[in-house]
Amino acid sequence: MRLILIGFGNVGQGLAQILHDKAEDLKNRHGFEAQIVGVATGSRGIIAHHAGLAIPDLLDAISTDNFDHYPYSDGLRRYDDAVQMIRETQADVLVEASPTNLNTAQPALAHIEAALATGKHIVTANKGPIARDLPHLRQLAQAKQLQIRFEATVMAGTPSIATGIELLAGCTIKEARGILNGTTNYILTQMENGLSYQAALQQAQELGYAETDPTADVEGWDAAAKVLILLAGVFGKQAQVSDLAVTGITGITQADIENAKQAGERYKLIASATPHGGSVQPVRLPLSNPLAHVGGATNAITFATDLMGDITLIGAGAGKLETGSALLADLLAIHRLRPV
């Protein structure tokens, strides 16, 4: 399977590392062999080679500085434009792992459209194109019998998307609700342990869970993007952030947390998607709810179904290898469906 990687930050490097470290295991267990034939970054170069790029050299070059340091060999091509590289490079799958833009979904949207137009399956960790344009992209893909997979966009490699879309396909899902942002769950957990909001936020920043500007996490926008993805992926509904009721955790005080505790409850930032719409809201959960016991940066999702009642999935929601492994799971799913 020939891959083009767009974006070679944490997530792209995580996938490359896994493909390299597990090459033999993946071949033996699944008959799966992958080759990276093109890599594009925003500012550190775009290269391609029809016979495959060497993963250790890619990781070396990027850790040194940029792809100018990638060793030259016959057939190596350098590009200025990712879309051009995608069009001109023969590959089976485009892996989109460039930074998310929720408003325009660009440039990821252009990458994906170029890839579909030239016959490539799509695997994306980029939330923008899925949150914003899944129905349109599915149409393009179906016309060419190509797949679009996006496990990495929600809960990293914890298989929330495949569970909601494929494994529970026989059920009618009434609601998907969960803890889909690890940073805010970490902050709420630490507030329950006695820290103030500010102290908990600072700790989350020191641990690398929260960005210097934590707005996207603490105001609920990151979770809202995942709600849009669940609406589109699980319920076939296209919506915009402005259609959702979104409240973050910045209004939650230590007194609120303490009151909840007294009542035997816990505050969680709950992202919810139903056939009728979506929301992100702090909710006081009774301890009988499995989501109440999900602490720290861990994520969780509950699918409320007609035939099976509630099914809950708990696991990591972020991380280099965790997200890389979601991309790999999608690649293996495409591999399983290929004609032998």
Place this chain on the structure above:
Amino acid sequence: MRLILIGFGNVGQGLAQILHDKAEDLKNRHGFEAQIVGVATGSRGIIAHHAGLAIPDLLDAISTDNFDHYPYSDGLRRYDDAVQMIRETQADVLVEASPTNLNTAQPALAHIEAALATGKHIVTANKGPIARDLPHLRQLAQAKQLQIRFEATVMAGTPSIATGIELLAGCTIKEARGILNGTTNYILTQMENGLSYQAALQQAQELGYAETDPTADVEGWDAAAKVLILLAGVFGKQAQVSDLAVTGITGITQADIENAKQAGERYKLIASATPHGGSVQPVRLPLSNPLAHVGGATNAITFATDLMGDITLIGAGAGKLETGSALLADLLAIHRLRPV
């Protein structure tokens, strides 16, 4: 998709009911249309019709007494022998839902072999053939490019098998451990609520969770069968019950439960499978373990993985529609892989 159902008790009827009630939904959402072309029971008749049997008539006949009450029409065939019916009836999938025999796996094994020999995929709720003979059956199936699926054998429709085998295929699973028997978990939960073992068992029997002879549940044998299935399915290891360390819950006293509670822990009957073997044992879990919060008849499984850490799945482990929906999920998985 033409189906043969072997066994028309709770589980088989559950599947038939779902296929009937959801026929339009399944067609619209998944392009999936199923037809039951043969049904075999142990003592209530075996019938087949190449043009399909009517589900309401099947359910009527069985609720009245037996398939002698199924209305006659041209082309209806009655059999004495399930294997003969399987061989002589053209179908795409055999659904095995007859009673489990863990020692011989019969007669299910003969049904499955006859189906594979005549080109039918296998979907089974019967634990025997999977626990005992999965490698052999996989070989037969692969030689004919057929699938063997067994989601219903562990945790009903909570997708433990597909998660462990397909969704986490890119990870190395180090251990699968869980609460795989609802009856014992219900009894332990009620003992924690203050009931004696005997009173809790009686309650479980009244609710229909436990059989009149509860041995298979309370001595750990039902959970052990699921460990064998996880060993075979997830780790590719064939084992026998005698290879496992199995302890049930009959030795757990109220004093044990109380001691654990004092220490902030909970007893759970934990079934575990690793690449090195399996066990079923009562374990005192700290409340930080997500399995500690799984109460009542609910089941749960944690996959310990290299790339993703722990992933936990919580949901129903039994029930007519719950198990029927596992069979449907497997049928839909086969449907997705069929050439368009």
